[in-house]
Amino acid sequence: ALRILKTYHPTDSLLIANLDEIGRIAAQRRDFDAASDAFIEALKVLKTPGIEHKVTDEASVHLEYGEVLQSAQHYEKAESELRQAVTLYEAQVGSDYPQTLRAKEDIAGALFESGRLTEARPLMLEAVYAFERVRGPDDLEWTADARIYCSRLLLARGEIEAAGILLDQGVASLLAHAPTSVYLPIALRVQAERLTVEGRWSD
Numbered sequence: 132a133l134r135i136l137k138t139y140h141p142t143d144s145l146l147i148a149n150l151d152e153i154g155r156i157a158a159q160r161r162d163f164d165a166a167s168d169a170f171i172e173a174l175k176v177l178k179t180p181g182i183e184h185k186v187t188d189e190a191s192v193h194l195e196y197g198e199v200l201q202s203a204q205h206y207e208k209a210e211s212e213l214r215q216a217v218t219l220y221e222a223q224v225g226s227d228y229p230q231t232l233r234a235k236e237d238i239a240g241a242l243f244e245s246g247r248l249t250e251a252r253p254l255m256l257e258a259v260y261a262f263e264r265v266r267g268p269d270d271l272e273w274t275a276d277a278r279i280y281c282s283r284l285l286l287a288r289g290e291i292e293a294a295g296i297l298l299d300q301g302v303a304s305l306l307a308h309a310p311t312s313v314y315l316p317i318a319l320r321v322q323a324e325r326l327t328v329e330g331r332w333s334d
């Protein structure tokens with residue numbers, strides 16, 4: 132299918148979508164080299180004169196590629212791709228667009244996972260507050276995920292009280308609105324880590 136698209140639709144957005152999907156599938160299989168090849172080719176196609184695509188396509192490819200690089204623990208390259216995604220999204224659809232916020236959270240995640248906790252903190256908190264404002268405090272996906280991730284960062288920095296407040300908000304919201312959410316057991320596990328750090332073994 133990809134060969135046909137390259138032959139008969141070399142400037143079609145379908146080709147970009149297929150390369151993007153190939154990259155995602157390769158990443159799921161942990162074949163990060165193949166995933167990188169697909170995303171790099173998609174970015175090259177996007178720069179082809181006359182290519183037909185949505186204004187956010189390039190930002191989306193940078194975002195997906197950055198997340199794959201982050202999964203592969205190539206944090207410096209991931210940060211670069213994600214920052215390009217943020218720049219493009221902010222110029223095209225604004226700073227409150229969900230994917231813009233997702234890319235910012237991912238940058239904070241790349242900094243966090245690479246041990247740059249001080250740099251990650253303001254970006255992670257910005258993402259949490261933005262998701263709460265844009266998606267709502269009881270959003271069961273974006274806000275919930277951002278709260279959990281930020282709580283992990285705060286715990287790693289020794290900010291136990293701040294992490295606890297954020298976790299309590301997240302757990303209460305999930306219990307009230309989505310007790311079967313996949314995010315609830317993750318939040319509860321991080322909450323257990325926080326209680327362990329505090330020495331509250333019986334809570």
